[in-house]
Amino acid sequence: MNLATQDIRHNLGRFLLTAMGIGLLLMIVLGMSGIYRGMIDDALVVIDRIGADLWVVQRGTRGPFAEISRVPAHLEHRLRAVPGVATTRVFVSHNVQREHQGQPLRMNIHGLAWPDDKGDWVRLQQGRPLGQAHFEMIADVSLGLRLGERVSLGKNTYTVVGIAQGMVASGGDGIAFVTAPDAQSIQFDLPGESLRLEREARVHRATQQDIGQIQPALLERGAGAASNIPAFAPPMVSAITVRLKPGADLSQVTSTISAWPDVSVHSRDDQERLLVHGMIDKARRQIGLFRVLLVVISTIIMSLILYTLTLDKIHDIAMLKLMGARNGMIIGLILQQALLLGGIGYLIAFSLGDWVFPKFPRRVLITSTDLWALAAVVVAISVVSSLLGIWKAMKVEPNKVLS
Amino acid sequence: MHPLPPTPPAIDAQHLTKVYGQGNTEVIAMRDVSLRVERGEVVALLGPSGAGKSTLLTAIGLINPPTSGQLSIGGIPVMDGPNTLVDVRAFRRQHLGFVFQKANLIPFLTALQNVQIALQINDVAPAPARQRALELLDYLGVADRASNLPNALSGGQQQRVAVARALANHPSLILADEPTAALDSHRGRQVMELFRRVAHERGAGVLVVTHDHRALDVFDRSVEMEDGQLRPH
Numbered sequence: 001m002n003l004a005t006q007d008i009r010h011n012l013g014r015f016l017l018t019a020m021g022i023g024l025l026l027m028i029v030l031g032m033s034g035i036y037r038g039m040i041d042d043a044l045v046v047i048d049r050i051g052a053d054l055w056v057v058q059r060g061t062r063g064p065f066a067e068i069s070r071v072p073a074h075l076e077h078r079l080r081a082v083p084g085v086a087t088t089r090v091f092v093s094h095n096v097q098r099e100h101q102g103q104p105l106r107m108n109i110h111g112l113a114w115p116d117d118k119g120d121w122v123r124l125q126q127g128r129p130l131g132q133a134h135f136e137m138i139a140d141v142s143l144g145l146r147l148g149e150r151v152s153l154g155k156n157t158y159t160v161v162g163i164a165q166g167m168v169a170s171g172g173d174g175i176a177f178v179t180a181p182d183a184q185s186i187q188f189d190l191p192g193e194s195l196r197l198e199r200e201a202r203v204h205r206a207t208q209q210d211i212g213q214i215q216p217a218l219l220e221r222g223a224g225a226a227s228n229i230p231a232f233a234p235p236m237v238s239a240i241t242v243r244l245k246p247g248a249d250l251s252q253v254t255s256t257i258s259a260w261p262d263v264s265v266h267s268r269d270d271q272e273r274l275l276v277h278g279m280i281d282k283a284r285r286q287i288g289l290f291r292v293l294l295v296v297i298s299t300i301i302m303s304l305i306l307y308t309l310t311l312d313k314i315h316d317i318a319m320l321k322l323m324g325a326r327n328g329m330i331i332g333l334i335l336q337q338a339l340l341l342g343g344i345g346y347l348i349a350f351s352l353g354d355w356v357f358p359k360f361p362r363r364v365l366i367t368s369t370d371l372w373a374l375a376a377v378v379v380a381i382s383v384v385s386s387l388l389g390i391w392k393a394m395k396v397e398p399n400k401v402l403s
Numbered sequence: 404m405h406p407l408p409p410t411p412p413a414i415d416a417q418h419l420t421k422v423y424g425q426g427n428t429e430v431i432a433m434r435d436v437s438l439r440v441e442r443g444e445v446v447a448l449l450g451p452s453g454a455g456k457s458t459l460l461t462a463i464g465l466i467n468p469p470t471s472g473q474l475s476i477g478g479i480p481v482m483d484g485p486n487t488l489v490d491v492r493a494f495r496r497q498h499l500g501f502v503f504q505k506a507n508l509i510p511f512l513t514a515l516q517n518v519q520i521a522l523q524i525n526d527v528a529p530a531p532a533r534q535r536a537l538e539l540l541d542y543l544g545v546a547d548r549a550s551n552l553p554n555a556l557s558g559g560q561q562q563r564v565a566v567a568r569a570l571a572n573h574p575s576l577i578l579a580d581e582p583t584a585a586l587d588s589h590r591g592r593q594v595m596e597l598f599r600r601v602a603h604e605r606g607a608g609v610l611v612v613t614h615d616h617r618a619l620d621v622f623d624r625s626v627e628m629e630d631g632q633l634r635p636h
Binding site: 001003006007009010011315316319320321322323324325326329397398399401402 | 494
């Protein structure tokens with residue numbers, strides 16, 4: 001006969017309600033670790049999928065995942081000439097928030113180096129990779145767009161030709177893949193009036209200088225499109241990704257490119273580290289501390305519940321002691337109840353989380369490591385929280401029966 | 404033919420004294436009490452409130468050790484002054500049975516389990532424990548309520564289960580503290596007769612603290628306490 005289970009059967013309703021409360025708390029602990037894992041996975045998905053060996057970024061910066069980085073698009077060609085380099089791709093990435101069908105639509109625009117990169121590496125749920133140089137889009141399913149839907153961004157309209165799955169930026173926004181030139185045109189889109197004012201300003205600046213006064217053709221150029229002015233900077237991208245030839249020496253290639261005075265080079269590991277320990281570090285620590293807090297709260301609540309359950313049984317414990325029960329039997333009664341409470345709470349947390357987490361706006365990624373870790377934490381807090389009850393039970397004198 | 408060795412008494416208490424506090428606050432709850440109860444004997448311990456009956460009972464039950472004096476139970480020396488000479492819990496589960504005014508049954512265990520737990524505490528295996536518990540409930544006339552929780556039993560039935568529990572491990576001594584106080588006179592008498600039957604049939608010594616003078620004829624002997632001292636009734 002097991003006293004713990006007999007007592008639970010006698011107070012089943014109260015026990016299950018308590019286990020439900022503990023389960024909900026544990027579900028939040030599990031969810032927190034899932035949100036953290038999801039953040040890391042989301043942050044790394046682009047880096048993993050692109051699979052570049054090196055990231056070449058603006059000199060002195062840590063690259064587009066840490067800060068604004070701008071390098072000329074034609075840097076791609078220079079990099080291809082470096083011994084050991086197999087392929088290069090421009091990397092354009094930025095967030096936009098626009099209104100679509102009366103609702104705010106926030107997305108991360110990712111430029112693909114068309115035609116070399118059509119987005120074949122993207123995890124497609126429906127549709128196809130990009131099939132033309134402009135005005136097509138692959139959208140992550142989290143953006144809520146449908147296949148064939150048309151989205152206006154800047155002065156152009158893009159047709160969704162593919163629906164991706166699990167392609168989310170580190171900030172949690174779904175990624176929309178377009179070609180790199182389209183991504184740039186979305187990024188640098190200016191209203192017509194702004195362009196006209198800029199042209200007027202250029203002409204005005206030229207007329208204020210002697211070269212503008214003696215060369216009327218310069219004023220004519222200044223009043224036209226910026227792309228027709230050779231002195232203007234070439235299109236800028238966030239970074240250039242580099243893949244090496246098989247057997248190429250990574251350190252040798254890195255050393256060669258690092259010697260260039262206008263760029264910095266980071267390895268794939270650098271970028272991953274930057275994301276995990278840099279960009280999402282505060283969120284990671286915040287979630288970590290919140291989890292610790294929840295574990296402490298769960299322990300305190302469990303302790304109080306077990307203490308109350310023990311107080312309810314003080315008379316019975318005194319009677320057991322009077323009958324000569326060993327301490328092991330009484331400790332077992334409380335400890336087994338604590339472990340059952342924790343165990344049932346854990347199962348509730350797991351089952352409820354399995355149902356609820358997919359409905360969360362951000363991905364909640366539950367790994368088996370986290371499940372095992374939580375199981376260990378549950379055992380630990382069950383044992384710790386039973387200590388108060390055990391201490392109380394050990395203090396009970398058999399003569400309490402007489403009172 | 405050798406003569407049978409004499410059976411040691413269930414209780415042999417010599418010069419038990421219990422003093423609470425010291426100096427100005429000193430209270431002598433029990434003064435030089437000597438008491439002998441034979442096996443198979445049912446003894447009533449009478450006396451007004453505050454006379455020291457419960458002090459004596461708890462001292463004999465190894466719950467509240469005396470300040471001085473010697474105590475043997477079933478021929479085993481257990482107390483020498485405030486010092487215990489045995490493993491108290493082990494001794495209690497093997498040699499003592501308790502019955503109180505309230506039955507003190509464990510509320511989440513059935514009548515059967517309440518008896519069974521006493522045997523389980525004494526390391527009796529589950530199957531024989533169940534068998535013996537059923538036999539005891541049958542002996543005490545409550546076998547038909549074996550699967551009921553205490554709150555489904557009447558006061559008298561609860562006391563019978565409590566007596567069954569006290570008898571579970573063949574104790575040499577049963578200590579009862581006003582076991583009929585919560586029962587009507589008819590049921591109270593039934594319980595007292597039960598103690599007599601148990602003592603005579605099972606060979607246990609029974610010491611019953613009681614205020615109920617109507618059932619004194621049931622007892623083999625009565626002793627009375629007054630101002631912490633014992634005198635024959």
